[in-house]
Amino acid sequence: MDELATLRRQYQELLERLERNEREFRRLGRAVWRVQEDERRRLARELHDGIGQNLTVLKHRLGQLDDALPADRDDARAALATALALCGDTLQDTRELSRLLRPPILDDLGLEAALRWLVRSQAEACGARIDLDIDPLPALDGELQTLLFRVAQEALNNAAKHAQAAHIHVQLTARDGGLQLRVHDDGRGCEPEQALQTGGSGLGGMRERLRLYGGLLQLRSAPGEGLRLSARVPLTPP
DSSP: OHHHHHHHHHHHHHHHHHHHHHHHHHHHHHHHHHHHHHHHHHHHHHIIIIIHHHHHHHHHHHHHHHHHSOTTOHHHHHHHHHHHHHHHHHHHHHHHHHHHHOOHHHHHHOHHHHHHHHHHHHHHHHOOEEEEEEOOOOOOOHHHHHHHHHHHHHHHHIIIIISOOSEEEEEEEEETTEEEEEEEEOSOOOOHHHHTTSOTTSHHHHHHHHHHTTOEEEEEEOTTSOEEEEEEEESSOO
């Protein structure tokens, strides 16, 4: 009897130790992810306010030189036109990269506005039809908003670029103390278990980030039948 009681006590101690380790793992994982997002925010701001502003000034100065050229300097005018076009394209790429790193609208206006911007910009970039349904949302923690935005961003990127979907439906609902993000597409589909082994930048990385916040990622798909992605996360992470 004493031996059985000892085994129970040891089992309980082991269970408690595993739970403490799990909490510590999540705490450290969230801290690392928070640092990554802070760095993304800093880089985005430097791209927009530093390089972006300098390119804007350079484009303005090139325009002034173009205006000041004599009418008979067609050769110089052609060279300036090429330089202006290159400067304009680089400025556009810089602004797009800044927005992809960390869209200011996420920090300024919140998740709903950021998702509407993301859907609109992705649809324009890939030509797919993307529908978005969002239920009224409760007040959300900033990290939870960032988590769901990154999941939606990765899911749309997969659907548009890798699955070549023509129609994507995004839905965000709040119920039963949690949030559920669904992204369904009519693309090429995949083998879910194989797709989840793709590492930190794909669906596997998405699943690991959700786990840090007590969330769950589910995939339903088959080759040629599109993908149904569901991400659930509690409003109060464990």
